[in-house]
Amino acid sequence: MVTDDLAFLTITDLARAIHSHEVSPTEVTRAMLERIERVDPRINSYITVTSDLALQQAKQAEQDLASGKVAGPLHGVPIALKDLYATKGIHTTGHSQVLVDWIPDEDATVTALLREAGAVLLGKLAMHEFAFGVPAFDTPFPPARNPWGTEHITGGSSSGSGAALAAGLCFGALGSDTGGSIRSPAALCGVAGIKPTYGRTSRAGVLPLSWSLDHVGPMARSVADCAVMLEAISGYDPRDPASADVAAPDFTSTLNDGIAGLRIGVPRDWFNEGDGTHPEVLAAFEAAIGVLAGQGAQIVEVDSSPFINARAANTIIMISEAYAYHEDTLKTRPQDLSSGVRNRAREGAFITAADYVDAQRARGVLANQVRSIMRDVDVIASPAAPQPAETFEEQDPDARYRMPSYTPVFNLTGLPAMSVPCGFSSDGFPIGLQLAGRAFDEATVLRAGHSYEGATDWHRRHPDL
Amino acid sequence: MTANEQPTVESILAGARHAGLPLTEDEAAELIKGVARMQDMARTVRSLLESTTEPAPVFSPGERRA
Numbered sequence: 001m002v003t004d005d006l007a008f009l010t011i012t013d014l015a016r017a018i019h020s021h022e023v024s025p026t027e028v029t030r031a032m033l034e035r036i037e038r039v040d041p042r043i044n045s046y047i048t049v050t051s052d053l054a055l056q057q058a059k060q061a062e063q064d065l066a067s068g069k070v071a072g073p074l075h076g077v078p079i080a081l082k083d084l085y086a087t088k089g090i091h092t093t094g095h096s097q098v099l100v101d102w103i104p105d106e107d108a109t110v111t112a113l114l115r116e117a118g119a120v121l122l123g124k125l126a127m128h129e130f131a132f133g134v135p136a137f138d139t140p141f142p143p144a145r146n147p148w149g150t151e152h153i154t155g156g157s158s159s160g161s162g163a164a165l166a167a168g169l170c171f172g173a174l175g176s177d178t179g180g181s182i183r184s185p186a187a188l189c190g191v192a193g194i195k196p197t198y199g200r201t202s203r204a205g206v207l208p209l210s211w212s213l214d215h216v217g218p219m220a221r222s223v224a225d226c227a228v229m230l231e232a233i234s235g236y237d238p239r240d241p242a243s244a245d246v247a248a249p250d251f252t253s254t255l256n257d258g259i260a261g262l263r264i265g266v267p268r269d270w271f272n273e274g275d276g277t278h279p280e281v282l283a284a285f286e287a288a289i290g291v292l293a294g295q296g297a298q299i300v301e302v303d304s305s306p307f308i309n310a311r312a313a314n315t316i317i318m319i320s321e322a323y324a325y326h327e328d329t330l331k332t333r334p335q336d337l338s339s340g341v342r343n344r345a346r347e348g349a350f351i352t353a354a355d356y357v358d359a360q361r362a363r364g365v366l367a368n369q370v371r372s373i374m375r376d377v378d379v380i381a382s383p384a385a386p387q388p389a390e391t392f393e394e395q396d397p398d399a400r401y402r403m404p405s406y407t408p409v410f411n412l413t414g415l416p417a418m419s420v421p422c423g424f425s426s427d428g429f430p431i432g433l434q435l436a437g438r439a440f441d442e443a444t445v446l447r448a449g450h451s452y453e454g455a456t457d458w459h460r461r462h463p464d465l
Numbered sequence: 466m467t468a469n470e471q472p473t474v475e476s477i478l479a480g481a482r483h484a485g486l487p488l489t490e491d492e493a494a495e496l497i498k499g500v501a502r503m504q505d506m507a508r509t510v511r512s513l514l515e516s517t518t519e520p521a522p523v524f525s526p527g528e529r530r531a
Contacts, residue, residue: 309509309513311506312505312506312507312509312510312513313506313510313513315503315506316503316506316507316510319503330486331485331486331487334487339495343492343495343496343499344499346481346486346488346492346496346499347496347499347500347502347503349480349481349484349486350472350477350480350496350500350503350504351503351507352507355503355507355510358507358510358511358514359507359510361514361517362510362513362514365513365514365517366513398498401502
């Protein structure tokens, strides 16, 4: 198999190739390490490449598989982790000078779960500093670049996860999502990513941004691959106080059940909030809705107000909790944070206790309103991002605040939401479709996304690198 | 600083002193826009709550968020 073809296989296809002895875990790991060395200097998706560990894990997987010990579909599959997941004995930096020398002495729960599933760790991925910053040039590592055009941003904060997947530099990755940090880079890099229900996956050993909004989830090049990874990392963990004691279903078994009769709610007034949504994003979204309707889904217009109102409460809670986490650093070594994170975190000092409590009260109101809407529909659909990837130079945070923000409402409500590739802009940058569901019903979200993918080929397109 | 008070370098410096945060005048100037945005967000939240009777969030021992 040619290296570049191999690099863009899905996890499902790679697992099949490994189990049928077309390729060995060691061969695929060597090929990926070579490709990272060749391609990543243009993309900057990796902070740390764990070559020796990866080859050692690949060899172990090969021995296990040869002796009939098959841990599952991730066995021998090279993956990578956003650099906020603690990895025993391996630098975990949060893409920040503050933690540049930190080597954890234990794994995050999800790191350990992926290891137990037989996954091979290629390395640690770039991110926005502490999952909080913007693409910055005053951090110890350069920002990840979009493989579809390296002058363009990747979306964030799981920037390296989106970029590495789109560039064929890993087969699956973990991101994290506090206001859209899985779904935004998935959309802008043309890959899939799911933020599961709050409590579904453990945050133990994961650097926090905002404890009540942080979610752990997978990113991959197909919805089915996200389902495989989500299955591996789901489950109750007493080390995370927000972990839910809810059994994780087999997320892959219902993927092919189709969506005939599925009720999909579309809050269209949301798309015109403020300066509105990029017309090419809207066109791709409407075409995607047409595909879903063609597969038998019922499309229902729903009230937009809770979706529009969520951003303010989400922002106040996130900035307040982030300030609590970074307060000591802001007081004692602020120069070790990038200017973007330093300024954003400092804003938390000017949010009052009443503002924070009111934001939590508003959260209850909005969650009830969204739950009420979701009694009549199974899934909510929207664009995942209001515009395709900008260039680094074009970035304008003020303009972004004037556009609809599609992702934070599902952090505030804790509901599962994913982004699936649904088109390209006229200048060749990916566009994402967001599908969200009821609490602990990731299976329906994944089924809808998988059904859509089955009728389209957006997820099979790769940048020319 | 109240929610309706337009932030200034002086009010931000005073707030930073109160919070124990070291801050220069230039750094305070950089925060004006962001602090004003947070105030705007807080007003949006308050306005949303005006039409509801949602109580303060309550912690229930043993309960896990679903």
